[in-house]
Amino acid sequence: MSLAARRSGIPVHVWAGVALVAIALGVLPFVAALAGQAWVRILNFAMIYTMLALGLNIVVGFAGLLDLGYIAFYAVGAYTYALLASPQFGIHLPFWVILPIGASIACLFGVLLGTPTLKLRGDYLAIVTLGFGEIIRIFLNNLNAPLNFTNGPQGINLIDPFRIGGFSLASTETFFGISFSGPQKYYYMLLLLTIAVIFVNLRLQNSRLGRAWEAIREDEIAAKAMGINTRNVKLLAFAMGASFGGIAGAVFSATQQFISPESFGLFESIIVLAMVVLGGMGNIPGVILGAVLLTLLPEVLRYTMEPLQMALFGRVVIDAETIRLLVFGVALVAIMLFRPAGLWPSAVRKRELEVAKEEAAA
Amino acid sequence: MSEHTLLSAEHIDKRFGGVQALSEVSFSIRDGEIYGLIGPNGAGKTSLFNVLTGIYIPDGGSFTFDGAPLNRLKPNEVAERGIARTFQNIRLFQNLSALENVMIGRHVRTHAGVFGAIFRDRTTLAEEAAITSRAYQLLDYVGIATRANDLAKHLAYGDQRRLEIARALATDPKLLALDEPAAGMNATETRALKGLLEDIRRDGTTILLIEHDMKLVMSVCDRVLVLDYGRKIAEGTAAAVQKDPKVIAAYLGGEVSLHVKAAG
Amino acid sequence: METFLQQIINGLTLGSVYALVALGYTMVYGIIGLINFAHGEVVMIGAMVALSVITGLLGSHASLPAVVIILAGLFVAILVCVAIAYSMEKIAYRPLRSAPRLAPLITAIGMSIVLQNVALMVWGRNYRTFPTLITPTPHIIFGAAMTDLQMLIVVLAALLMGGLVLIVQRTRLGIAMRATAQNPQVAGLMGIDINVIISAAFVIGAALAAVAGLMVMAYYGIAHYYMGFLLGLKAFTAAVLGGIGNLAGAMLGGLLLGIIEALGAGYIGDVSNVCGLSSLSDALQQKCADNDGQVSLFGSNYQDVFAFFVLILVLIFRPSGLLGERVADRA
Numbered sequence: 028m029s030l031a032a033r034r035s036g037i038p039v040h041v042w043a044g045v046a047l048v049a050i051a052l053g054v055l056p057f058v059a060a061l062a063g064q065a066w067v068r069i070l071n072f073a074m075i076y077t078m079l080a081l082g083l084n085i086v087v088g089f090a091g092l093l094d095l096g097y098i099a100f101y102a103v104g105a106y107t108y109a110l111l112a113s114p115q116f117g118i119h120l121p122f123w124v125i126l127p128i129g130a131s132i133a134c135l136f137g138v139l140l141g142t143p144t145l146k147l148r149g150d151y152l153a154i155v156t157l158g159f160g161e162i163i164r165i166f167l168n169n170l171n172a173p174l175n176f177t178n179g180p181q182g183i184n185l186i187d188p189f190r191i192g193g194f195s196l197a198s199t200e201t202f203f204g205i206s207f208s209g210p211q212k213y214y215y216m217l218l219l220l221t222i223a224v225i226f227v228n229l230r231l232q233n234s235r236l237g238r239a240w241e242a243i244r245e246d247e248i249a250a251k252a253m254g255i256n257t258r259n260v261k262l263l264a265f266a267m268g269a270s271f272g273g274i275a276g277a278v279f280s281a282t283q284q285f286i287s288p289e290s291f292g293l294f295e296s297i298i299v300l301a302m303v304v305l306g307g308m309g310n311i312p313g314v315i316l317g318a319v320l321l322t323l324l325p326e327v328l329r330y331t332m333e334p335l336q337m338a339l340f341g342r343v344v345i346d347a348e349t350i351r352l353l354v355f356g357v358a359l360v361a362i363m364l365f366r367p368a369g370l371w372p373s374a375v376r377k378r379e380l381e382v383a384k385e386e387a388a389a
Numbered sequence: 390m391s392e393h394t395l396l397s398a399e400h401i402d403k404r405f406g407g408v409q410a411l412s413e414v415s416f417s418i419r420d421g422e423i424y425g426l427i428g429p430n431g432a433g434k435t436s437l438f439n440v441l442t443g444i445y446i447p448d449g450g451s452f453t454f455d456g457a458p459l460n461r462l463k464p465n466e467v468a469e470r471g472i473a474r475t476f477q478n479i480r481l482f483q484n485l486s487a488l489e490n491v492m493i494g495r496h497v498r499t500h501a502g503v504f505g506a507i508f509r510d511r512t513t514l515a516e517e518a519a520i521t522s523r524a525y526q527l528l529d530y531v532g533i534a535t536r537a538n539d540l541a542k543h544l545a546y547g548d549q550r551r552l553e554i555a556r557a558l559a560t561d562p563k564l565l566a567l568d569e570p571a572a573g574m575n576a577t578e579t580r581a582l583k584g585l586l587e588d589i590r591r592d593g594t595t596i597l598l599i600e601h602d603m604k605l606v607m608s609v610c611d612r613v614l615v616l617d618y619g620r621k622i623a624e625g626t627a628a629a630v631q632k633d634p635k636v637i638a639a640y641l642g643g644e645v646s647l648h649v650k651a652a653g
Numbered sequence: 654m655e656t657f658l659q660q661i662i663n664g665l666t667l668g669s670v671y672a673l674v675a676l677g678y679t680m681v682y683g684i685i686g687l688i689n690f691a692h693g694e695v696v697m698i699g700a701m702v703a704l705s706v707i708t709g710l711l712g713s714h715a716s717l718p719a720v721v722i723i724l725a726g727l728f729v730a731i732l733v734c735v736a737i738a739y740s741m742e743k744i745a746y747r748p749l750r751s752a753p754r755l756a757p758l759i760t761a762i763g764m765s766i767v768l769q770n771v772a773l774m775v776w777g778r779n780y781r782t783f784p785t786l787i788t789p790t791p792h793i794i795f796g797a798a799m800t801d802l803q804m805l806i807v808v809l810a811a812l813l814m815g816g817l818v819l820i821v822q823r824t825r826l827g828i829a830m831r832a833t834a835q836n837p838q839v840a841g842l843m844g845i846d847i848n849v850i851i852s853a854a855f856v857i858g859a860a861l862a863a864v865a866g867l868m869v870m871a872y873y874g875i876a877h878y879y880m881g882f883l884l885g886l887k888a889f890t891a892a893v894l895g896g897i898g899n900l901a902g903a904m905l906g907g908l909l910l911g912i913i914e915a916l917g918a919g920y921i922g923d924v925s926n927v928c929g930l931s932s933l934s935d936a937l938q939q940k941c942a943d944n945d946g947q948v949s950l951f952g953s954n955y956q957d958v959f960a961f962f963v964l965i966l967v968l969i970f971r972p973s974g975l976l977g978e979r980v981a982d983r984a
Contacts, residue, residue: 093755143969149754150688154893155968157886158961165958173927173940173948227507234506234513235499235520238485242493245482252442252476254468254497254560267503293886297690297762304755345774353770359763360745367752 056214066326067210073322074217075279078224080302080318081311082271085228087300088309089237090264091244092145093153095296096160100269102167102291103136104129104276106177109286112187115178122189126277133273134266136163141265145258160296167288182287189216189281197284213282220278224271228311231267240264241309305362307369316371324358325351393420395455395595396441396472396564402449403433403440403619410436412619414450418564423586423596425610425627427603429639433619434599435477438568442474443467455563469497473562475553477569477599481541487552488537491524494559527555531585547578554585558594565589566597571605583609607631615639658797660919661912666803666872668911669810673865674888675895675903676817677858683834683898684854685750690761691741693885694768695734695859699866700876701776703730704783711784719786723867730863737768738859739852747848765882772878781876806868813861814904821900826853834898883957887914890964896977905975910960917959925950 059066083097107129111120144155171179188197188209196212231237239260242250251257280286298321306317328351336343336350345353362370397417403410411433418424426434439445441452443464452459454470462470473494482490499520505513528534531551536544544552550570557565567586571579579602586609590596600606606613607627615623615630617639623630630636674696681689703726710722745760789800821827832840833850841847869884870876891910895902926949928941941948967975 087755144965147968147972150682150686150897151893151968151972151974153688154890155965158890158964161886162958162961165955169952169954172952173950230507230509231503235496235501235517236503236506238489238493239496241485241489242482242496245484246480248444248464249476249480249482250493251464252444252468252474252480253494253556254465254473255493256463256465263503293882300755301759301762304759308753308755349770349773352766353774356763356766356770359766360760363752363756363760363763364745364748367749367756 052218056211060208060211064208064210067208067214069323069326071210071213071217071282073319074214074221075275075282076299076302076322077221077315077318078271078275078278079299080306080314081224081228082268082275083299084268084303084309084311084314085231085240085264085271086268087303088314089232089240089244090261091149091240092261092264093149093156094265094268095153095157095293095300096140096163097156097268097272097299098291098293098296099140099160099163100133100136100272101276101279101295102163102288103133103269104273104278105280105286105291106167106183106276107132107273108277108280109183109186110176112281113183114185115183119187122187122191122277122281126274129277130270130273133276134270137266137269138262141262145261145265157293157296160291160293164288164291164293167291177288180288182285182289184285186280186284186286188284189213196281217278217282220274224274225311225315232311236260236263244309301359305359305369307371307373310369310371310373313369313371313373317369320370325355328354394418394453395420396597397453398441398450399453400450401437401440401447401452403436403445403447410619411440411447411616414616414619414621416614416621416624418595418597421590421593421595422611423590423598423609425606425613426597426599426616427601427606427613428616428622431618432616432639434616435568436619437616438474438566438599441467442472442566465497468560468562471561471563472566473557473560473564474566475550475557475568475570477572479549479553481549481552481556483542484540486538486540487528487533487544487548487555488521488524490541490552491527491555491559492520494527494556495520495523497560524555524559527558528552530558530588531555532581547574550574550582551585554589558589562594564595564597566599568599569601570598571600571602579605603631655796656919657916658795660915662794662797662799662803664912664915665908666806666911667869667915668891668908669807670865670869670872670884670907671888671891671911672904672907673810673813673861673868674884675892675907676814676900677862678885678889679892679895679897679900679903680830680854680858681851682892683900684830684837684851685746686754687746687757688761688889689746689855689858690758690885691764691768692858692862693881693883693888694765694772695738695881696862696866696869696884696888697772697876697878697881698737698768699730699734699859699863700870700880701772701781701866701878702733703727703863703867704781704870704876705776706730707786708784723786727864727867730867731860734859734863734866735856738855738862742852742855747851769878769881776876776878778878783870783874783876785874787871802871806872809864810868813864817857817861818900820857826850830854887957887960890960893974894964894967896974899974899976902974902976909975910963913963914956914959918956921951921955921959922947922949 056067056070059070079097079101083094086092086094086097108125110116111118111125111128112122140156140159144152147155167177168180170176177183188195190196196216197209199206199208200212201207239250239255242253242255243257243261247257302317302321303314304317305321306315307313329347332350332354333343333347336345394417399415401411401414414433414437426437428434436445440447443462443466446461454472459467459470482493485493499516501513501516525534525537528537531554533544533548533551533555536548541549541552554565554567554570571582574582583605586596586598598606598610610627612625613627613630614621615633615636622635622639623633674692677692677695678689681687681692706729707722707726710717710725741764745764746757749757749760787802787805789802791798791800792804821830829840829845830850830853832843832845833847837847840850869880887910888907891906892903893906894910895904895906926947927937928946928948930937932938937948
């Protein structure tokens, strides 16, 4: 049955819902801007993390491979962009050229890491990927001598923003009488990219490949016995996940215009993993929820904890940075205790399967 | 049934540490037959399955399947060559629906990759539709069509066994290897299973059957191989095998009495 | 040769600490299959508590002998660590025992963040120096120096590990622990109270962690709220290197990792010195002349990389670690 026929089967209220969400997402950066441009930047981060979490979800959620060094691919993408679009080497390639390069190099790293290690059992793979993540970070930190590649701990500054022709996303501009700030323009671009990443993830999940990943997650031996080349299929999950990480990294680089190894530590890997697990492993809406929530939560805490303490005790007892991480840690524990399968776990994909049934019957 | 040999095993050996799990086991299965594999617990039946399907590498000997050697292939390559199996302790994809389980069985006979998954081109859509309808067909074939959308882990035990068979059949096997499919089934379910096995054979798939239910083995198998302590002690028609003194001795030492069970 | 021996001695010292911490990871993993991410923080808390008690006593009872002060610090540190580990298991891990496998991993991460920030609140952001109670007197062995502090660390670690092996091999508790590690359900049916066994694993691990915390602080002379992170990571790496779930493996892995790191840090500068190739390029020749013939691709700041490189290599060739049993896939 053709795609068009399926589309026509979608009822009007669903379209209305989609339209509402679209409008909400469209005006969101202006609503956020009322609270300050910082909040627009936070929204942008939420989308970058969403891309990252969705990439990791392919590896952990779909294929069931525990990757604790995922941030390495993010770093590879970010540094690829930074080195090819900054004064560091005096190279200034346009964004749309670097994005595929960043994705491919990250993908290559994924394959390089995956090829020898994917035969390892679950937790051994976890520690190997963790080690790989640390290796990448240490190299980024130290590849400033004897030859300077990465500029070491100082990081790379003055990275080019997105530019399409003469149109830069970094500056404020006015269209149709509405003033768009830099972060707001980035917002729309990130929104498009994020929607594309979500779309690709949905498509992958509901495919021959997605089923093979899930089969491996459920029972690797049975998957092999059913003729699935588990090594290749796992490697593909790794490579796909790495590519998404690379894309998110390049976008991060361009959005921040400054990167340093500090942004790519194990803690970041762990936070992204927490987004996936806490949201609901393997379930795309859940993972998005996890990413958005865990990006916003620390920021909300950052802005509310000091006033709250002032109101309660008349003074700041614990400084904002500490208490925000403290509450964050407690929240991770509490959410897992109350919802061990995540906030929005994967439901039986019943409706979709019923559609398939009708098609088969037709 | 033709006289063409589908699978032949020559002097298969497998050791685990000091234990000789299989020793010089040779046999051959003809195209279109139901070939039984019996023996007391620990006789090496499941080991033989695992060696055949590439999960273990044999220490010696070789298999020839459908005219070509089957040596040192990985499990997925064995499946690709046309041997599908079920597991003694059911290994379904527990958190996926029955339908998805069978759809995964189609993996090895289909081709869509990353590109097809993302862009859903005409070929991929057609392939997906074919996978789905074949999966429904197979669920219907084994008699659990109504359970298509239930998670595998929520199916009744007997239904899980049937689902495993459907999933194996989805790989279009020439040889279907079943490891104790009747284990845990009641008499009615076993009778239905017997019908299913006969249907599968009639539709052209050869069956290798490990089974403890002697009544089922004796009534459905054309020929039977008896293993004891990793050695072949008898091979022949069901009727001949159950009169074989070596077989009777092996079983009298064990817990199953062949005579009583095979009486029906 | 002296450098070599010196690095072995340094590595052995640090390796003893890794081994003690690795035991905590491996016991918990062996019994409930959980990577207890917060274990490194327990080490840090141990160090910090010991530091507070010791500096406090030095202020109020300076006349006490150093040994008494240190032992008092250690004692309190062990108590605190044990209490934390015990309650952590009860609150954050036990309720999730039958939950999806990654759920307790996330709570462990949460606990790790909580402990770190509690430490930050209590002890502040700055590096804290450990008072020199034991003046390190070097003893010369074949040209290499080993201080009495190093000797103390190695000997004490060896004694503790020996004690642990005795407990696990000989006592009822140890047998029950091994049984639970083999098969918790069956162990439960045999009348073993699994909750007690799991708590015991956490408690013993925490006590060892407290000792390790004091050791590493005394060795480096400083403590910091963030010190548990990398230490924990390395110790976990050591446990995996040896074969996780295996006590002897954790000890071997810890010692090996310490030695590999020390040797790596000691030699990498020379090994990756590119001045031997200086005839290839004028620029390089110039650079070598400027730097006394020492231009290394990798300096000792790559020390932390070795641990992970070795780990990856070992696991590629021995997927279950050095002493881990081969887990054949069962059909």
